[in-house]
Amino acid sequence: MADDAGLEIQLCSERFGSGAARGCRAVADGSLQWEAEERRWFSGAFTVKPRGRNGGGGGTPGTASLPLSGLQAVFLPQGFPDSVSPDYLSYQLWDSVQAFASSLSGSLATQAVLLGIGVGNAKASVSAATATWLVKDSTGMLGRIVFAWWKGSQLDCNAKQWRLFADILNDMAMFLEITAPIYPICFTLIICTSNLAKCIVSVAGGATRAALTMHQARRNNMADVAAKDSSQETLVNLAGLLVSLLMLPLVSHWPSVTLGCFFLLTALHIYANYRAVRAIVMETLNEGRLRLVLEHFLQRGEVLSPTSANQMEPLWTGFWPFLSLSLGVPLHHLVSSVLELQQLTEGHQEPYLLHWDQSRNQVKVVLSQTAGPETVLRAATHGLLLRALQGDGPLPGVLEELRNQVRAGPKKDSWAIVKETHHVLDKLFPKFLKGLQDAGWKTEKHHLEVDEWRATWLPSPEKKVL
Template sequence: MTDSEEQPLCTESYGSHSAQRYWSLPSGRLSCIPDRKEDWRGRSVCDIFMSVFLPQGYPDSVSPDYLTYQIWDTVQAFASSITGTLATQAVLKGVGVGDETSTVTAATVTWMLKDGTGMLGRILFAWSKGSKLDCDAKQWRLFADILNDMAILMEIMAPAFPACFTLIVCTSGFFKCIVGVAGGATRAALTMHQARRDNMADVSAKDGSQETLVNLAGLLFSLLLIPLVAENLCLTYILYGLFTVLHLYANYRAVRAVCMETLNRARLRLVLHHFLQSGTVLDPAVANPREPLLLGSQKQLRLTLGAPLHTVVSNVAEFQKALDGNSSNYLIFFSQAAGTVSVLLHQQADSMDVIKACTHALILESLLYQPVSASLVERESLLDLQNRLQEEPDGENWAMVSESHRLLDRVFPKFLTGLTEAGWVTDRNLLGPEEWRVDWSIAKKKAL
């Protein structure tokens, strides 16, 4: 067939796979010609594996950090499966499995107390920290894995302390249920970050398939391991230590691989400090590896976004001072002695206003705890404010807060432009504002 007899019609591709070119034959039939030769047998096996364990459309349907994260997550899941098996063996031995003197009733009561304590822990932790897990998903994920290893260690050690066995396993169950809440919630937050085509359910389902495969591999390995450690306590401790180190390292690498484009307080703090020092904004790929992964590892002001009015204002005069000269959709109250910044958010405040309010609070934090002499942005104004902050007693900071408002009005537009150009998401945030909102337009109208 000559080129004049063939007519190119269209091309077709499946996701990021190689394209196929379709030709129109003189008979009216279609002729399919792949753009390049491939080993279709190998390609078929690879396609089956990808369709079973990877989201549809991979890699275009997920975030760029997906594969690296999943590899390390697989390693940590395998290590956790092995240490979990060692803990299960220890708990079963502790409740009396294989001991003729123990009773079924005693073992059942111990197990029920363990489960009941864990249920209580699940409810309490979700109530106290549930709203914070989205904001610091990476930190809470690492915290959950450290706590999980502590709980497993307690279970392995429990048989050595028969008098305190029930207390130890109940405490371990309490910890493990906290791990379940923190791990499950942060996994959902990371899945939302990884899903790029409104395919969160598919990403979550395939993540479950990957974890099931890893647990199956861990089960098979455990079947070979258990006979070796059944009567060898020293070997149990050695294997626990080795797999725990692997588990924690893999978890660290996994959360460190995550590159989020949404601002939380830690990432905003990093980006803002770099901006004040250099005048440029770090992009997500540079800022994320610098994000601290241990909760409470830095000296910070206690910041409350969306605070209720009665917690920060005791009289009308204080409220009027906060309103004077303020044109933003937030009011800021700063106490140097208490180390707190409380922000009232207006009912019309959007994500941009929340980012601006948090930026304002973090600038005050920098004035307290960071040297600003090296700043390239508004260096003289920052030094002046820092000197006044150190000289003036607490309670006389209203003039300084007002000046910081004017400073922010000059700095924030350029900072916001830099955030957008660097690839940060600003139409939503993970800064963790509370739900309280205030409408002070009535007070402003009366003042006029």
Template sequence: MENARIKENIGGSRHRYYWESFGKRGFLSTDLMSSGEAVSTWDHIKKWIKDVFLPQGYPDSVSADYLEYQLWDTFQVMCSSLNTSLLLHSTLEASGVGKENASALSATLAWMLRDVSFMFATILFTYAKSTHMSSNCKQWRLFADLANDVALTLKLFSPIIPLPLNLTMSLIGIILALVSAPVVPANTALASHQARRGNLADVQAKNGSQAKLVRLVALGLSAGLISHVSHSFQYKVITSFILMGLHIFANYKAKRIVRIETLNRPRLLILLEKWFSVTRIPSVEEANKSEPLFFGAAYKQNYLPYGFRLKIGSSLREALNSIGETEAFHQFQNLYSSFRHENYMLLADFQKKKIFLMYHENISPEEEFKGFFVAYLCMLHYISMEKNIQIANVNTTGMEKSTPGGEIINKVKTSSHALYQDFRKAAIEKGWKMDPVHLSPDECRYRFTQDDFIQEDEYTRTN
């Protein structure tokens, strides 16, 4: 056997193994990171810390933005933990701790009311918004932290708020529900982005270990902080607001760092807006930096620009109720041949600025993406006619504002194939992933029966 060499990378530590046949010495190993120096005790400690608090295989097993995001996230956890410990003093004071006329029973009932309000509000908020929390994880994670600061502000002023203690505690419980409900799904979605080797559980567990370590440190620091500021309400307010400001800043920086390569509605709209204005696809980093965090498509149901609303995964019944059975029937007649062999279908009421994207039971992520693209292109054609403006890649020849909706959709659908393929190719070249597409559709699905009737399995709810 000839002399052979193998290089391997183990969690950032590189080694070289080589087989030296001459002299029959067998496998020899060299640590390329140590430069021939002996491994010190400090090196062993650093390795142990890395193994305890970072995912196995770091940095190769996680996304490129992992470390920077976790540093800012750790800082915001520190600020939040310090503030929470500081304001526990205010909450206990509002509950009557230290007062001669205070009742343990009344304080217990107040805390129970807070827990009851928290549980009911969490259930209701989860019912209303849970389907959007994963696809718009950055926005909802930021929303949760802002809600947490609102709850802390209420705790801060609870001793002087002229409201019954039970009502104050119930309000705090409701606001904390707005914190609790989005945190788990948003954190899971962010960890899914970070995990690159099927190691989601490991990433989540290590992120949790990092947060617990920070909270332990914060508990130690808060003891000294409370002893210095708790005697003065003014000092307490100033300190709390400084911590809140740092908390919000760190959260914003952390979410801006995340570079998610899959498409949700806000990022897809950014790509489409750039494509139809300057025929260019923004990079993953550019689009993520432009993605709205405090407003826009992540918070507005069925959002499209120009006042349009696009209902994804809509039921035919919902479209009929909005468009009207007569108009919907005419649209269906025009569109049947175009969509008969597609796994999606479009109906629209352009005067009301409503578009309905319906899914076949066999629809794929690629076809979800294509359906959204065609719906967006239909909107641009109508806007071009309504406002009499020219839009790149939009040809309204033979159409006018009074053209029936079915004809507009049919003409756009017929001419959109090449344009869609160009858009898709350009997006992939920029590093975007087409699967999965996080558009948070409703769960209604249709199928064509043998008699060409539409049968639907509808699991939608009206939010």
């Protein structure tokens, strides 16, 4: 179809993913002609310029269309970039750099271990080498089980911190392997220690990788994102293997050169890991991010965006807890009498009970059976608010008065302060929660560390005593 002036009319259009749309026009003879698209690397599809018209009369094809760029189809999730988080590309680029550096360092470490076991030494005993290898592996297996039991529940809450910790520990393990042949008497002990560290790395690294993959997948495509991440890592390791084949013959007879290369690669590895982890923008709150956002809110009355809070979040606190805040503790740890239970439950109707130990600056929270994500978030906010009373940052008027009472001696009763902060939160928390949601935080879920204890209690236990 064409108008009276003989101009082409656009009848429809189409696009692949987030690529540029192209239109279909009717020309004078009634055939259809598709517009050509500019070929771009990260567009979902690209086309080349049309060679003819495609219409109802059996005309020649209008375009030669390719659904995906070859490398993009192999190494990036389907629907990229819309199917993944905005931080996906920057993280994966730095992650590839660190994987390449780690692959080269691993080659140097493997060479040192084989040398220490006796490969190439005619006097070396096969049985002794086998026994050393078995002891090394068994030590690592036990360490993997113990570490998963000890710290497994914290890996989701502080995925970025544990990810960085795992990579630094891996560098330390490889350093031990490189230095092991220098001390043949302690060789077995050194490589067992190294393998123990590497097994911890495998648990922490694998678990945090899964947590980050879940964050990156935005279309219920976690399996696709994980599979493409594996493909990227395989390609990088293959490149590292080829470079290692060229590098090892040059440095194998020079221990000082080997160590120099290792330290350079380790520096690159740690820097790339830091940049990769810093590029991640988590939209859920853990204790560290909640603390930063709450402090900013109390001081300036506004909520930090996820991007800003993630840039400020400390990355070196994964192994030891940064805050003395315990959520989901058992009720019998806090109360031993009716009076203490009355003090905990009096004056508020929230489905959690909070105890504050001023001397140790510890906050323990008992959660009700009905406590949901919003209740847990309020309880954590309450605990951090109490800790802020012992800090030095500016606070709103009512909280500043409470701080002065806390600092005055003798100390005001902790139960009374907890009760007063409950009333403060009744007004403060709804504004804070709305600010979180408006700023882009996901408040329907969280990454706060919560134990499994839940409790029920009567609203007024003192009446039952009477």
